[in-house]
Amino acid sequence: MARKSLQDLSGIANTIARSGPKGSERTAKASAPALGALQGSLASIREIDPSLIDDWGPVDRLEEFTAVNDEDEGEGFEALKLSIRNGGQQVPILVRRAKTEGRFEAIYGRRRLKACRDLGIKVRANVQDVDDATALLAKGLENAARRNLSFYEKARFAEAIQAAGHDASTTRQVLNLSASGLSHLAKVTQNVPRSIGDLIGAAPKSGRPKWTSLANMFAGKKLSEKAASEILRGAGSAMNSDERLDYLMNKATQREARQVVAGKEVSPVEGVTIKSGKGSLSLSVRKGGTNAAFAQWLDEHLAEIIQKSFDEFTAVNPEDGN
DSSP: OOOBOOTTSOHHHHHHHHHSOTTOSSOOOSOOOOGGGGGOOGGGEEEEOGGGEEEOSSOOOSSTTSOTTHHHHOOOHHHHHHHHHHHOOOSOEEEEEOSSTTOEEEEEOHHHHHHHHHHTOOEEEEEOOBOHHHHHHHHHHHHHHHTOOOHHHHHHHHHHHHHTTOOHHHHHHHHTOOHHHHHHHHHHHHHSOHHHHHHHOOOTTOOHHHHHHHHHHHHTTSSOHHHHHHHHHTSOTTOOHHHHHHHHHHHHHHHHHHHHHHOEEEEEETTEEEEEOSSOEEEEEOSSSTTHHHHHHHHHHHHHHHHHHHHHHHHHOGGGGO
């Protein structure tokens, strides 16, 4: 059976259908159903062994099986499992047939799929023949409808969509973003190292201002990936992702303040250290080690070197020599 496509639809659907990677093995047909057809009919709902279903497409959650708004909505993964155990799976997942006979690909509903897999029961799935563009759109619309992606998850999802070969226009349409909105997301993923984002988590209560501030710290070289990792390792295990983000930013700000107070320190030659503080400049030279001879020579000539340098400086800046 041919894959359903969206290329005859207007607006968002048509944009996605046109913008997918060229040469895809999933060819779109000219005739297309309304997007509402993705809801499927009762005949499309099947109970499928979870072991027959594989993941498909960009990951739309930072923590695949953890609800990002679990504190507000009680939709943590364990709560979801308990709900399915006690009342059954009320909302089907969306799947399509895979290239391998008898297998399927999960377009959305990974947490429900995982819950059913853990419970050892079959998963209720809406089986639709859809192409990549339609599947990506359905995935984005499903998340938009549930409004459960945090700012950072949207940033990572947008990054994943583009990494899969779709352009910025498609990404904006799938996530319902303006050009500036996508730019804000991109600034975060381009500057905050992925490893640090993974350590922080989804941070559902933290919006653009906090993540942009963190991105600016990395972009301005005020925070390194190594330093951020060290700070986060010191965070308590009981902290949730929002608290980890706040903890990192607070510690990074404190560290920056200490560095300003302490001043900078350089070592142009092994054994020689120059410290620049708020009110003074100091030089220390180690008289032992590899450059012991240089230290001895410097001890004998330092006063002469400084005087010569001072004379050269005042010759160019006479007013500073008074």
